Amino acid sequence: MRYAYLGPAGTFTEQALLQRPEASAPDAERVPHGSVDSALAALRAGEVDAAVVPIENSVEGGVSATLDALATGDPLVVVGEMLVPITFVLAAPAGVTLADVRAVGTHSHAWAQVRGWMSTRLPEAAYVPTLSTAAAAAGLGTAVEEQTPYDAAVCAPVAATVHGLELLASDIGDNRAAVTRFVLVSRPGGGPAPTGADKSTMVLYQHEDHPGGLLGLLEQFAVRGINLTRLESRPTGEGMGRYCFSIDIEGHVDDERVGEALMGLRRVCADVRFLGSYPRADRLAATVAAGTQDTDFQQARSWLRSLRTP
Numbered sequence: 001m002r003y004a005y006l007g008p009a010g011t012f013t014e015q016a017l018l019q020r021p022e023a024s025a026p027d028a029e030r031v032p033h034g035s036v037d038s039a040l041a042a043l044r045a046g047e048v049d050a051a052v053v054p055i056e057n058s059v060e061g062g063v064s065a066t067l068d069a070l071a072t073g074d075p076l077v078v079v080g081e082m083l084v085p086i087t088f089v090l091a092a093p094a095g096v097t098l099a100d101v102r103a104v105g106t107h108s109h110a111w112a113q114v115r116g117w118m119s120t121r122l123p124e125a126a127y128v129p130t131l132s133t134a135a136a137a138a139g140l141g142t143a144v145e146e147q148t149p150y151d152a153a154v155c156a157p158v159a160a161t162v163h164g165l166e167l168l169a170s171d172i173g174d175n176r177a178a179v180t181r182f183v184l185v186s187r188p189g190g191g192p193a194p195t196g197a198d199k200s201t202m203v204l205y206q207h208e209d210h211p212g213g214l215l216g217l218l219e220q221f222a223v224r225g226i227n228l229t230r231l232e233s234r235p236t237g238e239g240m241g242r243y244c245f246s247i248d249i250e251g252h253v254d255d256e257r258v259g260e261a262l263m264g265l266r267r268v269c270a271d272v273r274f275l276g277s278y279p280r281a282d283r284l285a286a287t288v289a290a291g292t293q294d295t296d297f298q299q300a301r302s303w304l305r306s307l308r309t310p
C-alpha cells in the first residue's frame with residue numbers, strides 16, 4: 001500500500017498518517033506531497049492507494065483546499081479520520097535569536113493559531129505563507145542552498161528536529177487545546193463497515209436559492225434524529241451567492257436513519273455528493289433517539305407494506 005500525505009517529513013499530516021497501524025506495515029510506503037491537491041491528484045491518478053489530508057481544525061475551522069478538492073473532480077471517499085493535538089514551536093537555524101526574526105514562514109492554518117503570541121512577542125514580524133509547517137522548517141534546514149525569505153518557522157517540534165533547527169520558543173499556540181482532524185481518503189469502492197460509532201461526510205447542492213432552503217436540507221437530518229458535527233458553506237464558483245454545503249453527520253450510510261435522510265436529500269437537492277462513512281476517531285457511539293433505531297424504520301416499512309398489500 002502506498003499512502004500520499006501533505007509533506008515533507010515532520011508535518012502534522014504525517015503524524016496523523018502514523019496513527020494508522022497499516023501505514024507502518026512493512027509493505028507500506030509513505031509518499032510526501034507538496035500540497036493537498038497534489039496528494040489527492042496522485043490518488044485519483046492511481047499512483048497511490050490512499051491519501052491523508054487535513055480537513056478541519058478546532059480553532060481555525062475547515063481546510064478549504066481539502067473541502068473543495070473533495071467536493072469536485074473524480075469521486076473520492078473518506079474511509080477514516082484521525083485527530084492530532086497541535087503544539088507549535090518557533091524554530092530557526094542555530095545562531096538566530098528572537099531579536100533577529102524579521103519574517104516567519106508557516107502554513108496559513110498555523111499562522112492563524114499563533115497570531116496572539118506573534119502580536120505580543122514579534123509584532124513587527126512579516127508572515128510568509130508556506131505549503132505546510134514542515135515545508136517552512138525544511139526551507140531553513142541545512143540542506144537549503146538558496147536564500148529563504150523568512151528567518152524562523154512555526155512548525156511541530158518534530159519538524160524542527162527533522163530539519164535540524166533550534167527552538168526559539170515552545171508551545172506558542174494561542175489555544176492549548178487545539179486539535180486538527182485529518183481524513184484518510186481512497187478511491188470509491190467497499191468503504192468501512194458500520195461500527196456503531198461512525199461519521200459520514202457529504203456535499204449538498206441546492207436547486208436554486210430560496211427562503212428556507214438550508215432549513216429544508218437540515219430538517220432531513222433533524223426528523224431522523226441525526227446529529228451534525230460540521231456544517232460549512234463553500235462557494236461553488238458559479239457566481240456571487242452560489243454556495244454548496246459541506247456536512248459531517250453522526251452515523252453510517254448503512255444505518256436506516258442515515259439511508260432515509262440521504263434518500264430525502266436526493267429528492268430535494270440538485271446533487272448530493274456522498275463522501276463516505278467511516279469510524280469516528282474518538283470512538284464515541286452515536287446517541288440514537290427514540291423512534292430512529294434501525295428496527296423502528298424496518299417496522300414502519302413493513303407496516304406500510306401491509307397497508308399496500310393487505
Ligand SMILES: O=C(O)C(=O)Cc1ccccc1
Nearest residue numbers: 011012013107109110132133
Ligand atoms: O502543515 C502541516 O504540518 C499540516 O499538516 C497542515 C496543518 C497546519 C497547521 C495545523 C494543522 C495542520
